[in-house]
Amino acid sequence: MRRQQDPDTFINEIKYIASDPDDKYFFNVTDEAALNDIVDALGDRIFSLEGTHERNESSFELEMSQVGFSIHILEDGILFGTVGAYDWDGAVLKETWNSRIMPPRSAFEKEFPVELKKHAAYLGYTVSSLILRNGRTLYIAGAPRFKHKGKVILFEMSRKGDISISQALVGEQIGSYFGSEVCPLDVNGDGVSDVLLVAAPMFLGHHNKETGRVYVYRVGQALLTLNGTLHSDPKVQDARFGYAMASAPDLNHDGFNDVVVGAPLEDNHRGAVYIYHGYRNTIQPSYKQRIDSASFHHGLTYFGRSVSAQMDLDGDGLGDLTVGSQGAVVMLRSRSIVRVNATLQVNPTSINLLQKTCLRQGKESVCLNITICFSVNSKSPSKVDSRFGLHYNLSLDDRKVTPRAVFDENIQKFLSKRIRVTTGKVTCMNLGFHVIVSIRCYQKLVSWKVTLAITSDQHLENQQGNLADVESHRGPRKYHLW
Structure with a gap:
């Protein structure tokens, strides 16, 4: 043209x-x-x-502030991260119903010296707060590019914008983006923060892979002290573990709150999320559950790039988890936790080989009955009675290669059954078995072994075949976590 x-x-x-x-x-x-x-x-x-x-x-002062790059809800307002303020050195902004507090550049000079301005520290990349035992509230702001290693500051802010920095945490590796994500946790639910998690999702691990790292800081009288790191999948791969983190309500109903951590680059960018359980006033470093996107939806990528765990999405009284991925959002539904106790009673209680009371396989045999009872109690906050399927396996003389007794139903030492049970109630079943060998084989007691697994209701009518994994019955974009 x-x-x-x-x-x-x-x-x-x-x-x-x-x-x-x-x-x-x-x-x-x-x-x-x-x-x-x-x-x-x-x-x-x-x-x-x-x-x-x-x-x-x-x-630039405030012209390119990028207000809202990160947001944290406070009791008296909203804390905004303004990563673009002051030549992208960054800052924070607090909005209340009747005021706006924007600290000047000089307010952060203690930890962000003037000679380092225009180095784009990105203060405010993430913002949050924690509550101390004396009732004080400390604001948290991350600056993942400070001196290329990253920094997190804990500070108080007056109504005039005066800043009092209580503590600063510094990253250990260049380019790790330490402080790009923080997550304070009240593990025991007493209203006081117990732990602060700080992520460095671009931390280079073995073979220069971006494995990521999450640091655990205990909150105490000396403010924050490092208490190790969280453990993820040991596989050598790009993961960006810690790219997203969220506190979660008590998922396993042990009385302690939990935490969810995303690793969106795991499994060749398909992604995964990790569940860590709280204990007393800390977080257990080893994960209790890893959920990878490939296990339930092969088309998802970057699963775990964002996580949230503060809502009950299906109305069952349990907190659910929402996970972001590329172009999709996945709801992970929490599972109810039940405690199942099994009891066995044999009648008669002893085997008399001389007293043959029945005919089995064309022979007079010593026959006995066993009553197995299941007592089911829910550990979930919701006390509504629920019914579910229970699959159990019974084994006679489990340690013997040659069985000394078999079940009447299948003439085998193993028996697999399914039953429908209800929380808060006891359900029992009667089964028969008989002796098949001579008196010389009964110098030791006959042992029993019972194994249990929860199954779905659709299997209860089918008493044959293998037990399908409950996690294999997934609806569209739904999964289970515990």
């Missing part, structure tokens, strides 16, 4: 588009190399127009 247009006409159109006066904002060059000087000059002018110009130095 340009080659078909008269050059004079084309130049006149460019001058029309350019700002006035033309002699200041229109440049005619003869080669592309001359464009470098023009681009630098235009950059300085744009910077001066949009930023702040003092003493031959151009800078």
Whole structure:
């Protein structure tokens, strides 16, 4: 098009588009190399127009603040991260119903010296708060690019914007993005913060893989003390473990709150999330459950890039987990926790080989009955009675290669059954077995073994075949966690 247009006409159109006066904002060059000087000059002018110009130095103050890059809800307002403020050194903004608090650049000079300005620390990349035992609230802000290693500060802020920094945490590896994600936890539910998790999702592990790392800090009288790291899948791979974190209500109903951590690059960018259980006033470092997207939906990628665990999405009284992935959101439904106690009673209680009371396989045999009872109690907060399927396996003389007794139903030493049980109730079944060998084999007691597994109701009518894994019966974009 340009080659078909008269050059004079084309130049006149460019001058029309350019700002006035033309002699200041229109440049005619003869080669592309001359464009470098023009681009630098235009950059300085744009910077001066949009930023702040003092003493031959151009800078941004609040013009590019990017308010809302991160958000944290407070009791008296909202804390915003403003990563673009002050030449992308970053800052925070607090909004209440009747005030707005924006600390000046100088308020953070204790941990962010003036000589390091324009180094783009990104303070406010993540924001949060924790509550101390004396009732004080400390705000938290992460700056993952500070000196390229990252920093997290804990501070108090007055209504005038004065900042009092209580503690600073510094990353250990260049480029790890330490402080890009933080997660305070009240593990025992007493209203006081017990743990602060700080993520460095780009931490390089073995073979220079971005495995990621999550640091555990205990909250005590000396504020925060490092208490190790969380353990993820030991497989050597890019993972970005800690890219997203969220506190979760008590998922396993042991009285302690839990935490969820995302690793969106695991399994060749398909992603996974980890469940860690709380205990007393800390988090157990080893994960209790790993949920990878490939196990229930092969099309998902970057599963675990965001996580939330504060809502009951299906109305069953249990907290559910929502996980973000590329172009999709997945709901992970919490499972009710039940305690199942099994009891066995044999009648008669002893085997009398001389007292043959029945006919089995065409022979007079010593026959006995066993009553197995299941007592089911729910550990979940919701006390509504629920029914579910229970699959159990019985084994006679489990340690003997040659069985001394078999079940009447299948003439085998093993028996597999399914039964429907109800929480808060006791359900019993009667089964028969008989002796098949001579008296010399009964110098030791006959042992029993019972194994249990929960199954879905659709299997209860089918008493044959293998037990299907309860987790294999998944609806669209639904999974189970415990």
